[in-house]
Amino acid sequence: MKTSITINPPGKLKIIDAMRTLLEERTFESLTISDIAFTAGVTEGLIYKYFKDKRDLLHHVLKEHYDHFLVQIERDLQGIDGALNKLRKIIWSSIERYANHRVFARIILLEVRNSEEYFHSEAYALVRQFNRILLDIIKEGIASGEIRDTLPPAYIRNAIFGTIEHSCLNRAIFNEPVSTNDAARIITELLLNGIKR
Amino acid sequence: MKTSITINPPGKLKIIDAMRTLLEERTFESLTISDIAFTAGVTEGLIYKYFKDKRDLLHHVLKEHYDHFLVQIERDLQGIDGALNKLRKIIWSSIERYANHRVFARIILLEVRNSEEYFHSEAYALVRQFNRILLDIIKEGIASGEIRDTLPPAYIRNAIFGTIEHSCLNRAIFNEPVSTNDAARIITELLLNGIKR
DNA sequence: TAATTTGGTAAATAATATTTATCAATTTTT
DNA sequence: AAAAATTGATAAATATTATTTACCAAATTA
Numbered sequence: 001m002k003t004s005i006t007i008n009p010p011g012k013l014k015i016i017d018a019m020r021t022l023l024e025e026r027t028f029e030s031l032t033i034s035d036i037a038f039t040a041g042v043t044e045g046l047i048y049k050y051f052k053d054k055r056d057l058l059h060h061v062l063k064e065h066y067d068h069f070l071v072q073i074e075r076d077l078q079g080i081d082g083a084l085n086k087l088r089k090i091i092w093s094s095i096e097r098y099a100n101h102r103v104f105a106r107i108i109l110l111e112v113r114n115s116e117e118y119f120h121s122e123a124y125a126l127v128r129q130f131n132r133i134l135l136d137i138i139k140e141g142i143a144s145g146e147i148r149d150t151l152p153p154a155y156i157r158n159a160i161f162g163t164i165e166h167s168c169l170n171r172a173i174f175n176e177p178v179s180t181n182d183a184a185r186i187i188t189e190l191l192l193n194g195i196k197r
Numbered sequence: 198m199k200t201s202i203t204i205n206p207p208g209k210l211k212i213i214d215a216m217r218t219l220l221e222e223r224t225f226e227s228l229t230i231s232d233i234a235f236t237a238g239v240t241e242g243l244i245y246k247y248f249k250d251k252r253d254l255l256h257h258v259l260k261e262h263y264d265h266f267l268v269q270i271e272r273d274l275q276g277i278d279g280a281l282n283k284l285r286k287i288i289w290s291s292i293e294r295y296a297n298h299r300v301f302a303r304i305i306l307l308e309v310r311n312s313e314e315y316f317h318s319e320a321y322a323l324v325r326q327f328n329r330i331l332l333d334i335i336k337e338g339i340a341s342g343e344i345r346d347t348l349p350p351a352y353i354r355n356a357i358f359g360t361i362e363h364s365c366l367n368r369a370i371f372n373e374p375v376s377t378n379d380a381a382r383i384i385t386e387l388l389l390n391g392i393k394r
Numbered sequence: 395t396a397a398t399t400t401g402g403t404a405a406a407t408a409a410t411a412t413t414t415a416t417c418a419a420t421t422t423t424t
Numbered sequence: 425a426a427a428a429a430t431t432g433a434t435a436a437a438t439a440t441t442a443t444t445t446a447c448c449a450a451a452t453t454a
Contacts, residue, residue, distance in 0.1 A: 044442085046403080115226060146393070165359055166355040173310065192392060193391040197342060206433090207432085241435095243432080401450085403447080404445105404446090404447085407442100411440070414435105416436100418434105419430105
């Protein structure tokens with residue numbers, strides 16, 4: 001019996017924490033290594049002991065956020081029956097995440113997709129995992145007859161993610177408030193039944 | 198009789214052109230001032246004569262692209278009757294833009310939204326203009342009874358933009374091909390009638 | 395207890411962005 | 425038509441930021 005929990009050294013934790021704190025108020029690009037080191041209370045060199053560069057640190061912060069998100073999603077889906085009900089839940093949970101975890105929303109919606117390294121990061125692997133979960137639910141829905149079989153699953157997934165993300169953009173960028181329940185209700189209704197009268 | 202065309206000096210044009218060319222292959226962040234100056238065949242200092250910094254140059258390139266896009270959109274909408282028909286056309290035109298103008302797609306989808314200055318740029322003013330055009334069409338559709346009046350127009354707009362953008366992300370990022378006609382047909386069908394059977 | 399690893403610092407160096415001084419060619423003013 | 429001012433551009437200096445290196449003390453392992 002042996003746990004595989006690797007305890008992180010305090011300096012590393014302080015660096016990760018500083019990054020999170022700074023991203024609350026400022027854009028990734030505007031943060032200097034010196035800013036991060038100062039906020040963390042460590043020397044600049046230490047950052048390079050634990051991370052390849054500033055971006056690698058960003059990806060690490062995103063990975064931690066996404067880990068929590070996926071745990072919550074798995075839990076949220078427990079005991080839910082039917083593809084459409086699962087979809088409803090996923091829409092609600094995703095909006096809730098973006099609305100209540102602004103740093104998470106900003107990183108994933110605004111900060112990472114512009115670099116090649118992101119697509120080789122652990123964080124992106126988690127994003128793909130979530131993608132697969134959603135795609136499987138969509139396929140389940142098509143198989144069960146709940147979802148139309150004339151639309152390619154990948155497009156349905158793009159519509160769901162795209163609509164959610166775009167609806168949370170103003171929250172991420174301008175800090176505009178989002179009512180999770182209202183947004184989830186409207187977006188679900190819109191995606192399920194369309195905009196045509 | 199006097200035209201207000203301000204002719205740009207050759208150096209400025211070369212700089213803008215170099216930026217466009219470099220963005221074809223590389224991410225904005227990876228471009229140095231020295232890269233841009235070398236590709237343009239000018240000295241680094243000249244870039245600061247015409248642009249505040251690298252990002253200002255990026256916004257200028259986007260503005261030029263968006264100018265063309267808006268001209269095309271206005272032309273595409275000429276003579277089209279009915280809100281849903283206009284929506285169909287806008288969906289098709291937007292996808293066509295993203296699919297056939299990859300630098301444009303990459304700038305707007307991946308590179309600009311992470312900086313505060315973007316939201317004060319001329320380029321963003323054009324984006325908002327397009328937003329208003331779409332919103333007006335949606336309101337027209339609601340008024341005419343073509344579009345359901347139970348969904349807030351802003352959410353409908355977010356769904357349209359979000360779905361289009363997400364569906365073009367892989368094209369922008371990984372250079373995956375997009376069939377404009379297929380994508381437009383599927384996305385239109387999905388948004389108009391929903392995913393539920 | 396000697397050797398090694400770990401967590402960390404401080405300072406040097408490298409890469410990049412930005413500013414400044416300068417200049418020749420053109421345009422405007424008188 | 426000459427003097428003054430502006431324009432388009434350069435080259436080099438400077439400032440900022442990222443990154444590497446050499447080193448050290450405490451803790452752990454052999």
